[in-house]
Amino acid sequence: MARASSLRRLPATRPVRAARSDNRLPEVLAQAARAFRAKGYDAASIRDIVGAIDMLPGSLYYHFPSKEALLLAVYAEGVRRFSEAVSAAIAASAAPWARLEAACIAHLETLLQESDFAQVVVRVRPSDVPAIAAQLVALRDGYEALFTRLVQALPLARGVDRRSLRLMLLGALNWSQTWYRGGRDDPRSIARQFVALLRQQLDSERRS
Amino acid sequence: MARASSLRRLPATRPVRAARSDNRLPEVLAQAARAFRAKGYDAASIRDIVGAIDMLPGSLYYHFPSKEALLLAVYAEGVRRFSEAVSAAIAASAAPWARLEAACIAHLETLLQESDFAQVVVRVRPSDVPAIAAQLVALRDGYEALFTRLVQALPLARGVDRRSLRLMLLGALNWSQTWYRGGRDDPRSIARQFVALLRQQLDSERRS
């Protein structure tokens, strides 16, 4: 059986028949992502979300059993977009540093341009939604494991802590959401700058 | 006239007489910082804050005209603590890199240990509180100017973008609030690691 678009398995009430074509679930998700990104989880109300697509508050509960479940769906989609973008980006290169740079560029372009879903992942803190905090963290950790492997592959001088390097890089990238303004900066060059600042230790003082 | 403790000028209703000794404003501020840090601005309710010190919701409005004004007071105090810690720390050293490292250590220790007030500065986004967003940004910018000067003083190879360096460093430091767990890590060594990862370009290829 085909895996389908992955959005189709999100609703909690499983249809036994195919979804109808006038299904507005995609619009709901898009608007939810937009609202969560702009206002954060608590400040974004159900009425904000559904009102933007002329739907009534109660109607949302046909698609999701709770506001938390809605956030989880948006968050999962955000993580999926990050993973997809980065996976595709690193496939092109073989050299460890080039792969890391490609990953950072893809991460930042997804975060700062393709927007909304990805921004929610960086914006919303799992601890803000205790009921699903563990699931949010698990999703994010799954994605960041990609970077763990990329950093692991780097040829570094001994004594360089790879965990610190990963945390520093991802932290700097994610924090850019705070100060980034389109037009003035662009994601690609920011990511390149950041990687370049770390690349000073030359490759392979030891085994690859 | 003495400058006083700087908390005394916070209330919006200016007393013409000295404050009474049973004044619980300090406790209100401390609890507000605690709540804003733990839950964020929107999720932390007035009742959460005053309830923790057995005060009634309405009583807060003797000290502050609005919830936003309360946040502004907490935020300003947080920025003040950052500034004070970092200013004191960089006074001890003269060498540019040592000063930057000292600043980062002080920043991170303030953020991750002395806690609450400082954490609010990193946790709460100005855009979450539009009415005072501009003032929050101004406060933070004033503090971060400290780092701009520290980075400016570094002897760097030409072609190294100082703005990127500053943004990367502060971003990585601030993001640590997300993953830091006391006991496992400690702020001092984290800050040292981060600075070390950037220090590879040797001092003064050019003028000091």
Add this chain to the structure above:
DNA sequence: CGTAAAAGCAAACACTCGTTTGGTATCGCA
């Protein structure tokens, strides 16, 4: 076509939110 499921409407529910208003102990000070 007819029918069952899908998708959403309409209206309310109980609750919490920030805030206001009027009153009152209590303290600092002359």
Add this chain to the structure above:
DNA sequence: TGCGATACCAAACGAGTGTTTGCTTTTACG
């Protein structure tokens, strides 16, 4: 000691919150 400002209490306000319940329209499918 008395007076007035200080620092609250007590109780409510209207608006907004996530969510539920019963009903209705629309669609895909046999």
